[in-house]
Amino acid sequence: MSFPTQKTDAQWHAVLQEKGAEPGAYQITRHAATERPYTGKYEQHWADGSYHCICCGAKLFASGTKFDAGCGWPSFSQAIPGTIREIIDHSHGMTRTETVCAECGAHLGHVFEDGPQPTGLRYCMNSASLDFTPSTS
Numbered sequence: 001m002s003f004p005t006q007k008t009d010a011q012w013h014a015v016l017q018e019k020g021a022e023p024g025a026y027q028i029t030r031h032a033a034t035e036r037p038y039t040g041k042y043e044q045h046w047a048d049g050s051y052h053c054i055c056c057g058a059k060l061f062a063s064g065t066k067f068d069a070g071c072g073w074p075s076f077s078q079a080i081p082g083t084i085r086e087i088i089d090h091s092h093g094m095t096r097t098e099t100v101c102a103e104c105g106a107h108l109g110h111v112f113e114d115g116p117q118p119t120g121l122r123y124c125m126n127s128a129s130l131d132f133t134p135s136t137s
């Protein structure tokens, strides 16, 4: 699978360091690791604004779609259309739908079908994959 934005591992390390990303961000975004629940800085973060890919800056979620799923990770009921690519993931003996950034392929988390209406979706994201920008209005 190829993505519009391609960088080497060393380049991604440099990008994440420059942005002040969380220590686990590289392993999570580039190697599909998962942060420990209830540790992410955005898990209980309710300011108005938007959430962007920590790697390439693509806007992925608006704050209005964020909800408290009680699962320990930032959760959203809807992604901004076209920004996320879904991949069926059979790891850990489960079948889940992995979500990656459509622009750079960064691992974001998984999407489950037990979210609130009207979408019924729960985008369960790693906080370390996200970069919040406050709304200016």
Ligand SMILES: [Zn+2]
Pocket (backbone or CB within 6 Å): 053, 054, 055, 056, 057, 058, 101, 102, 103, 104, 105, 106
């Ligand atoms: Zn990205």
